[in-house]
Amino acid sequence: MKLIILDRDGVINEDRDDFIKSPDEWVPIAGSLDAIARLHREGWRVVVASNQSGIGRGLFDMATLNAIHLKMNKALAAAGGRIDAIFFCPHAPEDHCHCRKPKPGMLQDIAKRYGLDDLSGVPAVGDTLRDLQAAQPLGCSLHLVRSGKGERTLASETLPEDALAHDNLAAFATWLLAEPVKVAA
Template structure:
C-alpha cells in the first residue's frame, strides 16, 4: 500500500500537458510536455506513487465527452508506461463551477477520492503539484505539500502572488522531479 510520504498528486492541464484557455477538447489538442511524461516515469520507477486529479468542466460545458477524456487519459498512461512508469490513479471532476459538487478543486474531493482508492488513512505529507492556486488549496486542505510549476497558468498564478506562502516553485514538473529524486 502506498504511503503519503511517497505520493505525488498532479494536476493535468498545464502540468502534464499544454493548457488552453479554450479548453483541451480532443485527443489532437492534448499535447503532453515530453519532459513531464519522463518525470512521471522517473518518479514511478524510483518508488513514488503518482496520481492525477483534474478539473474537467469542459464536459459540463458540452465541449467534449467522457469518452474523449478517457482517450486522453489512455494516451497519457500509455506514454508513461512506454517509459517504464505507472500512473496509479486518475480522477476528474466533470462539473462546472456552479454545479455545487464537492470534487471541483479548490475543494479536496478529488484528493479524498485518491486517498480512498489507494487505501490510505491520510494524505498528510504527500505532494500536490499544480499550476493554479486552486490546485494548491485542494492539496493544503488535506495536508499536502504545495508545488507550483511555472508551466501552464503557473506564471500568471505566481504573478498574482496570493496564497503561495507555503508553495515550492519549480520551472516545470521535470525540475520538481529532479529535486525530489536528488
Template sequence: MKLVILDRDGTINHESDEFVKTPDEWVPLPGALEAIARLNHAGWHVAVATNQSGLGRGLFDVASLNAIHAKMHKALAALGGRVDAVFYCPHGPDEGCQCRKPNPGLFEQIGERFGIDLRTVPVVGDTPRDLIAGAAVGCPPHLVLTGRAASLKGKPLPDGYPAHTRVHQDLGAFADWLIAKVPAPRPVS
C-alpha cells in the first residue's frame, strides 16, 4: 500500500491563530485538494494526522470537528479525491499525552490501522512538530512552505527540523515530486 500522512492546518487548509472551529472557517489552501486528488489517482492513500487542542480547550466540539471534516471530504470528492482516515489529538500542549505532535502517538495509530511499516510513508507538514512526530517512527519528512512555514521561503531551514527534511513550495509541489518519483503501476494488458 502506498500511503502519505498529511498535517491538516497549514498544509491542506489555511491556518488560524484562533483555531479552525467551524466548517465556514475551514478554507482549503490553493491547489491542496487537487494535489490530494492527484495523489489518489496515482494510487496513493492519504491519512491526516492533526493536533486539535481546540477540542480540549472547549472552543469547539466533536460534532463541529466532524462537520469540518465532512466539508473537506465533500470538497475532495467533487475533485475525485479522498482522505482515507483522519486521526486527531484533542489534548492541549500541557496534558502530556503521547498522541499530540511532536509525540508519535497518532503515527503509531496510523501504522496499526493500515498495517504498514511507516519507514516508507512520507509525512508532510508545515511545522517542525509535524515532521518530528513522523520522523520518530521513521517517516521521511517533507516540509511545505505554506501555513506556519511560509516565512521560510527562500531561506535555509532553521535548527529543529529532522535530518533529511525535503522542502516543497506547497502540497501540489510535493504531490508532483512524489508522483514523478513513484509513478502509478501500469495496468497489465
C-alpha cells in the first residue's frame, strides 16, 4: 500500500496564528490540491493528521470542522484528487491527550486503521517540528515543507537529521513521484 500522511494547516491550506475557524478561512496553498491529485492518480492513499485544538479551546465546533473538511474535499474533487481519511486531535494542549502531535497516538491510530504494524518508510509531511516528532518514532520518512510555519521552523528548530525540506507540497509531490516506490507492509 502506498500511504502518505499530511498535516493540514500550512501544508494543504494557508495557516493562521488565530486558527482556521470557518470554511471561509480555509484557503488552499497554491499547487497543494494539484499535488494531492497527482499523488492520488499515482495510487497513493492520502491521509490527513491534524491537531485541531480550536475545538478544545471553544473557537469552533465539530459541525464547523466538518464544513471546513467538506470544502477541502470538494476543492480536491474538482482538482481530481481526494483524501482517503482525516484524523484529528480535538484536544487543547492542557488536556495532555495521547493523540495531540508531537505525541504519536494519532499516527498510531492511522497504522491500526490501515492494518499496519508500523509506518516504516511512510512519508509524513508537516510544517512544524511537532509534525515530524509525532511521525519519527513510528519510522516514517520525515518531510518538512517551507509553507505555513515551515520557514519559521527551519530558522528556529533543529530537525531530525533524516528529515528533508521541500518548498511546498507541490515540490514534495514532484520529489516523491520521482523516487522509487516504497510501500508500507
